[in-house]
Amino acid sequence: MQSSNYDVVVIGSGPGGEGAAMKLSKSGLRVAVVEQATQVGGGCTHWGTIPSKSLRHNVNLFKQYRNSPLFHSTCAPTIIEFPELLQATSEVIHQQVTTRSRHYARNRVRVIEGRARFLDAQTVAVENKQREVMRLSAQYFVIATGSRPFHPEHVDFDHPRVFDSDTILSLTHTPSSITIYGAGVIGCEYASIFANLDIKVNLVNTRDRLLSFLDDEITDALSYHLRDQGVVIRHNETVDHIHTSDHAVVLDTRSGKRFTSDILLWANGRSGNSNDMGLEALGIDINHRGQIEVDDSYRSAQAHIFAVGDVAGPPGLASASYDQGRFAGATIANRQSDWQVIEEFPSGIYTLPEISSLGKTERELTEAGVPYEVGQAMFKHIARAQITGSTVGMLKVLFHRETLEILGLHCFGETAAEIIHIGQAILRQQGAANTLRYFTETTFNYPTMAEAYRVAALNGLNRLRPLDTD
Numbered sequence: 001m002q003s004s005n006y007d008v009v010v011i012g013s014g015p016g017g018e019g020a021a022m023k024l025s026k027s028g029l030r031v032a033v034v035e036q037a038t039q040v041g042g043g044c045t046h047w048g049t050i051p052s053k054s055l056r057h058n059v060n061l062f063k064q065y066r067n068s069p070l071f072h073s074t075c076a077p078t079i080i081e082f083p084e085l086l087q088a089t090s091e092v093i094h095q096q097v098t099t100r101s102r103h104y105a106r107n108r109v110r111v112i113e114g115r116a117r118f119l120d121a122q123t124v125a126v127e128n129k130q131r132e133v134m135r136l137s138a139q140y141f142v143i144a145t146g147s148r149p150f151h152p153e154h155v156d157f158d159h160p161r162v163f164d165s166d167t168i169l170s171l172t173h174t175p176s177s178i179t180i181y182g183a184g185v186i187g188c189e190y191a192s193i194f195a196n197l198d199i200k201v202n203l204v205n206t207r208d209r210l211l212s213f214l215d216d217e218i219t220d221a222l223s224y225h226l227r228d229q230g231v232v233i234r235h236n237e238t239v240d241h242i243h244t245s246d247h248a249v250v251l252d253t254r255s256g257k258r259f260t261s262d263i264l265l266w267a268n269g270r271s272g273n274s275n276d277m278g279l280e281a282l283g284i285d286i287n288h289r290g291q292i293e294v295d296d297s298y299r300s301a302q303a304h305i306f307a308v309g310d311v312a313g314p315p316g317l318a319s320a321s322y323d324q325g326r327f328a329g330a331t332i333a334n335r336q337s338d339w340q341v342i343e344e345f346p347s348g349i350y351t352l353p354e355i356s357s358l359g360k361t362e363r364e365l366t367e368a369g370v371p372y373e374v375g376q377a378m379f380k381h382i383a384r385a386q387i388t389g390s391t392v393g394m395l396k397v398l399f400h401r402e403t404l405e406i407l408g409l410h411c412f413g414e415t416a417a418e419i420i421h422i423g424q425a426i427l428r429q430q431g432a433a434n435t436l437r438y439f440t441e442t443t444f445n446y447p448t449m450a451e452a453y454r455v456a457a458l459n460g461l462n463r464l465r466p467l468d469t470d
Helices: 015-026 042-046 049-067 082-106 185-196 216-228 317-336 362-368 383-388 418-429 451-466
Strands: 001-009 033-035 112-113 115-120 124-129 133-143 147-149 162-164 177-181 200-204 232-233 239-244 249-253 258-261 264-266 271-272 305-307 347-349 356-361 374-379 395-402 407-413
Touching: 001 015, 015 042, 015 082, 015 133, 015 317, 033 133, 042 049, 042 082, 042 258, 042 347, 082 112, 082 347, 115 374, 133 317, 162 271, 177 185, 177 249, 185 200, 185 216, 185 347, 185 374, 200 258, 216 249, 216 356, 216 362, 249 407, 305 317, 347 418, 362 395, 362 407, 362 418, 374 451, 395 418, 395 451, 407 418, 418 451
Parallel strands: 001 033, 001 133, 033 112, 133 305, 162 264, 177 200, 177 264, 200 232
Antiparallel strands: 115 124, 124 133, 147 271, 239 249, 249 258, 347 356, 356 407, 374 395, 395 407
């Protein structure tokens, strides 16, 4: 059995693993990355963020083409098949893999293909698909193995009409209809994708509203536009039984509702990839979701073994995972990190239109008794949105009525996940630098979507003006 020794072994090459490996290597440590798949990138690159967002982008292009008056009289109606869209995403995945492979090579990080299992606190055995085993020892370990779709025992995922968020990317035909069970981020995103391909969509939500962690006005707008796109939404439903046949899938709920469709997408929950790694024998705690329990520095119960990204729990964002990996790498290299991972991450939800949010919601501010006001900019009034035809949506700025401190940012519409970062830069400032007046006293390029901040800020200040009296 071949053996090698490193300063740090990173398990997993997704965003968390990559962030850790790059930081550690640039700090002069000898680093090896273990990746179970044949290519680097992890679930983010191959089954999650990159393919689903590429798919969403191509569907949006098709939607814009179909709705543009420019092409109504000059082009024949076009039908796009789902496999064609998937094929278009493969080039993006290839580019991502190539870029990340070069990062590892340029920084002299050895990538070892195989599945890692701890033999003891300082050693892992890595077994590849040829059943060859390599023993790796290290002073530190970073576990960044990600997560996978949760598979309840009563759902037959081997049936060709039943999919999860990973296997849906291997769909070989365009379904006539789909039932999506679970209306979280993944469920809502795929509901948008399929609805804009003129596929009948049933979205079955186990809760009382969509994406309840977001601002109510934003989720109300999402519900309206999903329904406007033809999505049937049912709240407060729990699956009772799933019937499968050669021709359809039938989902029955405990309330007595029945949803019959061509295929079923199960999008309800994810599990951390911590199983069969030998962690329990080391005294490392794993919760019922398969997530490794860590402290504020992402250390497990074994102080030299860190866990970052989805396998360590929320927020389950690629951006946050990368930063967690870099933080763990800095902690290992320097015995402590000279910076902190931010507590509040901007959310990016790639529905059609997309959503992004940061800070407090109106509901939270109301419950806390904070005196706040709202500044709004409707995209239909923004020149750039009128030019591009992306007039659906709004930017909403919540601010303190007395200090004008920015408390929350909520955006619904095309490029929302980009727009949010301008407000994020100001929201994170301290004292007088974080006030609504920054947006009223700053000149924005025109026409741009960024101008929405000036419009929203002026709208908010106007709400503070006293009424004229005789």
